[in-house]
Amino acid sequence: MLSLGMTEFSSALKTWRMVRRYSQLDLALEAEISARHLSFLETGRARPSREMVARLGEALQLPLDARNQMLTHAGFAVRYKSRDWDEAEMAPIRLAVSRQLDGQMPWPGLALDRLWTIRQANPTALALFAAFGVGIGDSLLELMVSERLPQVVENWPEVAHHAAVRLRTESAAQGGVPEFDEAIRHLMRAADGCGPSAGPVVPTVLRLGDQQLSMFSTISQFGTPEDLTLDDLKIELYFPMDDVTETVFEALARG
Numbered sequence: 010m011l012s013l014g015m016t017e018f019s020s021a022l023k024t025w026r027m028v029r030r031y032s033q034l035d036l037a038l039e040a041e042i043s044a045r046h047l048s049f050l051e052t053g054r055a056r057p058s059r060e061m062v063a064r065l066g067e068a069l070q071l072p073l074d075a076r077n078q079m080l081t082h083a084g085f086a087v088r089y090k091s092r093d094w095d096e097a098e099m100a101p102i103r104l105a106v107s108r109q110l111d112g113q114m115p116w117p118g119l120a121l122d123r124l125w126t127i128r129q130a131n132p133t134a135l136a137l138f139a140a141f142g143v144g145i146g147d148s149l150l151e152l153m154v155s156e157r158l159p160q161v162v163e164n165w166p167e168v169a170h171h172a173a174v175r176l177r178t179e180s181a182a183q184g185g186v187p188e189f190d191e192a193i194r195h196l197m198r199a200a201d202g203c204g205p206s207a208g209p210v211v212p213t214v215l216r217l218g219d220q221q222l223s224m225f226s227t228i229s230q231f232g233t234p235e236d237l238t239l240d241d242l243k244i245e246l247y248f249p250m251d252d253v254t255e256t257v258f259e260a261l262a263r264g
Contacts, residue, residue, distance in 0.1 A: 114133060126147065228244065
């Protein structure tokens, strides 16, 4: 009889394989194991070693918390820690993030966690988002489902569609994020059938008072995270689309 843990491991392995749209043969080739052994792992006829769990997690490109769960299901201790952002061990990481955000000045830059909560921000970003009542510790998800953005984002349906697609992509990569579901539904209703943009990027066009700002963003993540906090962290940098926006950013940076 299969233990509960092994049943959970087998089920999780099969689920993640399907989420990643691998056949058993595809995953076996990626993990460099036989398709027969993979089939035995999915049915519980074979018990994985710790090294096998790690190999499968790598082949499936699982988030670190999912790899921990797979290890637990297989009867092993978790590998990846979740350090508090303020711990001493995280000091070099905080410094690296600060330098990246400072280097982005006078343009806005944010550090966001898995649920789009602002962990760090440079002065321009703080000044820009203060207009929406958002600061360190606040979630951009809550802002997106509020009534504030439709009132000031002139191309809100297009931006809402792009944001919904991004959330779906992030949710799929993490095996499903329930906290994203409400925001995705809200944004798709706001998109009102709007499709992909014909331009190279989807700008956000803001109307703040008598000024129109147009900006786009880039997103980067840590390349070799071994910590759950870092695995979820994203750096979002904003860039002006025109001279007017650049001038406003420079003014915000000066305070």
